[in-house]
């Protein structure tokens with residue numbers, strides 16, 4: 317079992333206007349895990365990521381990063397370990413060129429210029445943006461900007477990435493490519509990833525674990541197979557089964573087609589159909 321990297325034990329977090337954003341919330345993320353926080357709008361995903369990143373304080377409870385309380389760590393030590401990618405890249409990027417923006421972190425850490433260059437080029441290559449190094453930020457597409465945001469954090473050597481809706485605003489192919497990129501960073505570079513999302517269709521293909529958040533509380537957690545078992549429960553929290561699972565569920569329950577289980581991905585559905593037809 318991998319050691320726990322992030323441990324969240326929150327009694328409550330309330331915004332200044334009295335909104336209780338999170339309550340009674342406990343979760344752990346292991347080293348090397350690719351985890352999703354799934355929830356409808358306003359369920360508390362962004363607030364939770366900001367708490368994990370040490371940006372929000374003043375909650376009742378504790379958040380541990382590699383066993384250390386986030387509120388007692390120096391911001392510099394938090395930012396060496398954890399990086400948060402905002403939902404809107406325009407909230408994060410500020411320099412004129414891709415190179416300069418990606419170089420900000422390593423320079424801020426005190427790296428000498430040859431090392432800055434090495435880190436920037438390696439980070440841009442990891443997100444397939446190496447050939448855009450000298451390009452102006454304002455000339456990039458939305459998806460490219462999202463990749464540069466991730467590169468900026470990789471250039472600082474972050475071992476944990478927190479991403480707020482990384483696929484929001486991307487076309488279907490862009491969504492898929494973004495998830496492939498994150499999978500690669502997770503598998504090949506060992507980056508621990510926590511992403512907020514409301515895309516139920518992408519989750520079962522890529523994520524190891526997910527936690528469902530509703531009105532600031534965790535209502536379910538586990539592997540995608542464990543979580544996507546009860547469509548009625550998902551509906552109650554304004555979510556649904558992945559499309560393919562929904563279709564198979566309807567065939568099974570409304571048409572009486574004898575599927576032995578509810579597949580979550582197209583590949584699983586194909587196998588299930590072939591097996592069902594063979595019976």
Ligand SMILES: Nc1ncnc2c1ncn2[C@@H]1O[C@H](COP(=O)(O)OP(=O)(O)OP(=O)(O)O)[C@@H](O)[C@H]1O
Nearest residue numbers: 331333335337355356357358359360361362363364
């Ligand atoms: N600065 C703030 N002051 C007061 N209330 C806030 C603030 N930021 C968020 N909230 C409220 O806290 C709750 C959780 O918001 P949060 O942004 O964490 O949800 P979310 O799941 O990320 O939503 P979305 O999917 O729409 O981005 C919501 O009710 C929201 O209105």
